[in-house]
Amino acid sequence: MKLVFATNNLNKVKEVQALLPAQIELLSLTDIGCVEDIPETSSTIEGNAKQKVQYVKKHYGYDCFADDTGLEVDALNGAPGVYSARYAGDSKDANANMDKLLNELRGEENRIAQFKTVIALELNNELIPFTGICKGSISNSKKGNGGFGYDPVFIPDGYSKTFAELPLEEKNKISHRGKAVQELIDFLNR
Numbered sequence: 001m002k003l004v005f006a007t008n009n010l011n012k013v014k015e016v017q018a019l020l021p022a023q024i025e026l027l028s029l030t031d032i033g034c035v036e037d038i039p040e041t042s043s044t045i046e047g048n049a050k051q052k053v054q055y056v057k058k059h060y061g062y063d064c065f066a067d068d069t070g071l072e073v074d075a076l077n078g079a080p081g082v083y084s085a086r087y088a089g090d091s092k093d094a095n096a097n098m099d100k101l102l103n104e105l106r107g108e109e110n111r112i113a114q115f116k117t118v119i120a121l122e123l124n125n126e127l128i129p130f131t132g133i134c135k136g137s138i139s140n141s142k143k144g145n146g147g148f149g150y151d152p153v154f155i156p157d158g159y160s161k162t163f164a165e166l167p168l169e170e171k172n173k174i175s176h177r178g179k180a181v182q183e184l185i186d187f188l189n190r
Contacts, residue, residue: 005026121187134174
């Protein structure tokens, strides 16, 4: 089975490909000739994921899935949430986003946070959502060289290391994206 993963983020493609069964061939947006930025104008994580798959289906005709992820921080009333990638501006600079987050949490004792991923699957003209959540907390500083995005400041519950300090295989077992992808895989294997 061929499925398009509607993302330009090669780190996401790598993470998800490592989780998919061999019988599923994962195609990227580049593989199908989609070079434009797909609009993400919804006010929710779920809405952005759905918007991306509907765009690919309408303009390219492929069954596909897309994800959207947000970091939700209790002390910031769920921010940055749907705006996680652009938290410090439209440049989508991960270091600037983390610096802004750490600055806003300076002196804050409540560092509880969660990553939330929603995957929307468009398959045979049906739209199916899958959700993964990983609870944790925000560290006081960036730690680790692995991962991407907010990984150097997110410590999953039950761990003393950030996502950026964990091996990819271990992160995939507990991460928000790993959980949502597992729901997707379970569905595709039915």
